Amino acid sequence: MMTKLQGLKSYAYLDHYICVLHLEFPIALALLNIFAVMGSVSAVLPTGRQDFMDYFTVGWANDHVTLLDNGTCVQLKLDNQSGSGFVTTKSYLYGYVSMDIRLARGDSSGSITSFYLSSVYEPHEELDFEFLGSSLGQPIILQTNVFANGSGGREQRFNLWFDPTLNFHSYSIIWNRQQIIFYVDYMPIRVYKNKVGVPYPNKGPMLLYATLYDGDSWATDGGQTKMNWSSGPFVASYTNFFVDACQWCNESSSLLVPSLCSLLQSTLWWDGVNYQTLNASDQVLLHNIRSKHLIYDYCADTNRYPIIPQDCLP
Numbered sequence: 001m002m003t004k005l006q007g008l009k010s011y012a013y014l015d016h017y018i019c020v021l022h023l024e025f026p027i028a029l030a031l032l033n034i035f036a037v038m039g040s041v042s043a044v045l046p047t048g049r050q051d052f053m054d055y056f057t058v059g060w061a062n063d064h065v066t067l068l069d070n071g072t073c074v075q076l077k078l079d080n081q082s083g084s085g086f087v088t089t090k091s092y093l094y095g096y097v098s099m100d101i102r103l104a105r106g107d108s109s110g111s112i113t114s115f116y117l118s119s120v121y122e123p124h125e126e127l128d129f130e131f132l133g134s135s136l137g138q139p140i141i142l143q144t145n146v147f148a149n150g151s152g153g154r155e156q157r158f159n160l161w162f163d164p165t166l167n168f169h170s171y172s173i174i175w176n177r178q179q180i181i182f183y184v185d186y187m188p189i190r191v192y193k194n195k196v197g198v199p200y201p202n203k204g205p206m207l208l209y210a211t212l213y214d215g216d217s218w219a220t221d222g223g224q225t226k227m228n229w230s231s232g233p234f235v236a237s238y239t240n241f242f243v244d245a246c247q248w249c250n251e252s253s254s255l256l257v258p259s260l261c262s263l264l265q266s267t268l269w270w271d272g273v274n275y276q277t278l279n280a281s282d283q284v285l286l287h288n289i290r291s292k293h294l295i296y297d298y299c300a301d302t303n304r305y306p307i308i309p310q311d312c313l314p
């Protein structure tokens with residue numbers, strides 16, 4: 001059931017090279033990277049999972065964030081004082097992000113556990129995994145959403161085929177010029193395609209965030225079921241951080257970086273032909289998962305969208 005994604009970790013840290021080295025030797029670096037990708041990168045670049053401190057920083061409520069296992073696992077806490085969150089120190093335009101998450105147990109109604117990419121600049125763009133807490137005995141719902149060129153409203157919701165509070169499961173996003181693929185345990189659950197006439201998130205770099213917060217104005221039963229604080233504190237655990245993406249440096253170098261990323265794009269694995277469209281077996285997997293587990297689709301919500309949005313058309 002696992003896809004090729006798991007075999008691709010050898011290209012880790014490519015983003016470091018793109019950003020850091022390019023500041024001084026842009027052309028040399030481009031050549032180096034093209035050469036490296038074609039050659040035996042896996043022998044040179046580190047493989048395996050990344051340390052929290054190398055990529056992330058606590059973005060919200062230091063005293064509610066705990067680093068465990070030598071910085072390879074992070075716990076976010078939500079109580080009646082605060083939620084919490086972390087965020088990458090760098091931003092990215094296209095790439096692959098992945099994380100293993102174990103959600104808080106107990107009566108988590110009203111809470112939202114998230115893992116998402118969100119744009120640094122206007123117009124606002126976003127790629128979301130949001131886990132909507134549930135009362136005891138009710139399933140936790142996974143909501144995905146896409147904001148492009150300033151507008152969202154593209155929710156799709158899934159019932160998971162496992163209890164996400166018992167064990168860690170992998171949640172991943174591939175974002176390239178052709179499409180965005182959301183994966184659960186390396187299986188595709190949603191694809192958003194870049195098509196003529198459809199807004200597509202590509203206007204600028206995004207930061208990667210993870211948060212746990214009180215979202216009881218909308219999260220559970222449309223906001224009717226509130227937080228049950230006596231079931232708290234709520235703790236979600238994150239591990240196996242993996243960011244392999246085209247790094248955007250900052251304003252002072254942003255003119256160079258996108259062009260360098262463009263130059264490199266055809267050599268980056270997430271932009272390769274294997275990820276420009278899903279192959280036949282992944283399409284079957286996607287179809288099967290969606291036919292069994294998709295419980296809300298904005299594309300089918302004719303009350304909300306009397307005219308089917310263009311991004312929903314085949």
Ligand SMILES: *[C@@H]1O[C@H](CO)[C@@H](O)[C@H](O)[C@H]1NC(C)=O
Binds near residue numbers: 279
């Ligand atoms: C389809 O793609 C997935 C990953 O993208 C890969 O694991 C699988 O082997 C491919 N299947 C075929 C038949 O090529």
Ligand SMILES: *[C@@H]1O[C@H](CO)[C@@H](O)[C@H](O)[C@H]1NC(C)=O
Binds near residue numbers: 051070
């Ligand atoms: C903890 O992490 C540091 C830095 O990454 C590493 O040097 C050290 O060997 C690690 N310790 C253990 C016990 O894994």
Ligand SMILES: *[C@@H]1O[C@H](CO)[C@@H](O)[C@H](O)[C@H]1NC(C)=O
Binds near residue numbers: 080
């Ligand atoms: C928050 O929770 C603590 C522990 O459950 C409780 O003692 C305290 O009164 C609560 N504070 C508020 C403002 O609800």
Ligand SMILES: *[C@@H]1O[C@H](CO)[C@@H](O)[C@H](O)[C@H]1NC(C)=O
Binds near residue numbers: 149150198199200
């Ligand atoms: C993005 O939104 C702006 C403002 O609504 C609009 O003028 C522009 O045409 C949109 N661009 C794309 C590519 O959809």
Ligand SMILES: *[C@@H]1O[C@H](CO)[C@@H](O)[C@H](O)[C@H]1NC(C)=O
Binds near residue numbers: 107
């Ligand atoms: C709140 O959580 C506690 C502890 O998990 C549980 O015993 C209680 O039934 C919950 N209250 C409601 C209203 O569901």
Ligand SMILES: *[C@@H]1O[C@H](CO)[C@@H](O)[C@H](O)[C@H]1NC(C)=O
Binds near residue numbers: 249251252253
């Ligand atoms: C942008 O990068 C330059 C050069 O590395 C650095 O001096 C500057 O502080 C950075 N600016 C920001 C906002 O990070």
